Amino acid sequence: MTEENTFPFVRELNELRRGRGLDAADLHQRIGPCLREACGITDEDQPAAARHKLVLRLTELCGRLPADLRLAALAAFGLHEEAAGEFLDRRISWLASVLDRDPRTARRRIDLAFRRLDELLDAPASARDLHPLAGWYVESMKAMLSLDRDPPDLQEERRIVAEVDELDELVLSFSVPAEPGSDPVPDITADVLFGGEIVEARQVSASHAQFVMRLPSPLRLGQRHEYGIRFTPRRTSLRPYYVMTPLRRCEEFSVRVRFDRADPPSRVWRLNGVPGRVIDDGVDSGDALTVNRVGEVGLEFHELHQGLSYGLQWAFDPRED
Structure with a gap:
C-alpha cells in the first residue's frame, strides 16, 4: 500500500x-x-x-x-x-x-x-456557528477573576486568529450587570497587559463597555496573536456569576475564580452553554463545583456555541439577623 x-x-x-x-x-x-x-x-x-x-x-x-x-x-x-x-x-x-x-x-x-x-x-468538519462579526476568532481564552479584591479584578489572556489580511484593531466588549435596585456606576476600565494598546473606550450603557485595541502590527490571514488585558468595574457589588457569551467563534475557554476566603459562597455550579435567562433566574444547574482550600474554582470549556453562556454561578446562604 x-x-x-x-x-x-x-x-x-x-x-x-x-x-x-x-x-x-x-x-x-x-x-x-x-x-x-x-x-x-x-x-x-x-x-x-x-x-x-x-x-x-x-x-x-x-x-x-x-x-x-x-x-x-x-x-x-x-x-x-x-x-x-x-x-x-x-x-x-x-x-x-x-x-x-x-x-x-x-x-x-x-x-x-x-x-x-x-x-x-x-475527519468530518464540525459545524460552525455563523455571525456577522468577522475579522478574527478566539482560539483560546484564559480568565482569572479575583473577588477577594476591592474592586474585583478580571484578567484575560487570549490567543486569536486573523480571518482577514491587515487586521489592525480589535473591538473588545465587557459587561458588568449591577445587582437589581443598586445604583449602576457607568465606569468600566481596561488596561492592556501585553500585546496591544487601548486607543478608544466606549461606555455603551451603565453595564456594558467596548474598548478598541490597536495591535503592535497588522495581522495577515491565518496569523495568530496573543494579548492580555485587565478589566476593572468601579463597583464592589456584582451579580453572583461569571460567564463568557461568545459573539464570535471561540475554540477553548478556561476560567478561574478566586473568592474571599472569609466569606465563601455556599454553592457554586457550572454553566455549560445556557441561555442568558437561565442565569438571570439563578437556577442551580446541579453540576456542583468545589471551592478549594485557597478559595478558588477552575474549569474549562471547548468548542463554545455563539450566543450561549459558559462559566459558573454561585449563591450564599441567607444571613441571620
Missing part, C-alpha cells in the same frame, strides 16, 4: 508547500480535490475565496497539533510570521534553527506533521 493511499491528503499538502507555500500566486490552481472538499472550496469560488477557506482550515487544524509539529506545519506552509514569504529551503533552514536540529530532522518533523494533518482533514 502506497503512502498516497494511506495518507490521501499528504500528497496535496506537499504540493502546497512548494515555493512560497500558501503565499504562492497560483495557489488556487494547486489545491487538490481532497483538500477542496475538506475545506468546502467550490468551482464557483474566486482565487481569493479559495485561499481564504484553505488558510483558515489549515490554520485551525495546525492549532490542534503538538507545539513542535504545529511549528513545522506553519513553517512549511509559510504561515508562520517569521517564515512567511521565504522559499521552502529557507523556511526549512529557519525551522531547523528554531528546533536546534539539522534540516533533515526538520523535514522529518514536517512529514510527521502532514501525516497528523491528514488524519484531521479526513
